[in-house]
Amino acid sequence: xxxxxxxxxxxxxxxxxxxxxxxxxxxxxxxxxxxxxxxxxxxxxxxxxxxxxxxxxxxxxxxxxxxxxxxxxxxxxxxxxxxxxxxxxxxxxxxxxxxxxxxxxxxxxx
Numbered sequence: 001x002x003x004x005x006x007x008x009x010x011x012x013x014x015x016x017x018x019x020x021x022x023x024x025x026x027x028x029x030x031x032x033x034x035x036x037x038x039x040x041x042x043x044x045x046x047x048x049x050x051x052x053x054x055x056x057x058x059x060x061x062x063x064x065x066x067x068x069x070x071x072x073x074x075x076x077x078x079x080x081x082x083x084x085x086x087x088x089x090x091x092x093x094x095x096x097x098x099x100x101x102x103x104x105x106x107x108x109x110x
Contacts, residue, residue, distance in 0.1 A: 008036045022054035025055060025058040026057060026059040037069045050066075050069075063093070067098060
């Protein structure tokens with residue numbers, strides 16, 4: 001069975017770090033996402049944006065990771081924002097009640 005990987009492309013300015021994600025966030029890739037966000041939090045920007053436009057799947061481990069990353073960012077006085085969240089993931093977040101635990105902005109940031 002072929003498993004999609006998770007690729008993470010990071011860009012940083014003084015105000016934010018944008019991590020563009022592509023692939024699957026699951027039990028095999030969640031640790032990689034956590035490590036990438038932890039690296040950004042060494043010198044936390046005001047905003048960390050996870051661009052979810054090319055995320056094709058997110059399992060329960062991935063959902064839990066997003067919640068933990070949100071809390072870690074908050075402790076570092078940074079705001080973690082999910083953007084370009086697909087309908088499939090929005091439905092999962094609604095069903096699980098996790099949508100309120102995350103900051104989601106599907107419109108462009110000012």
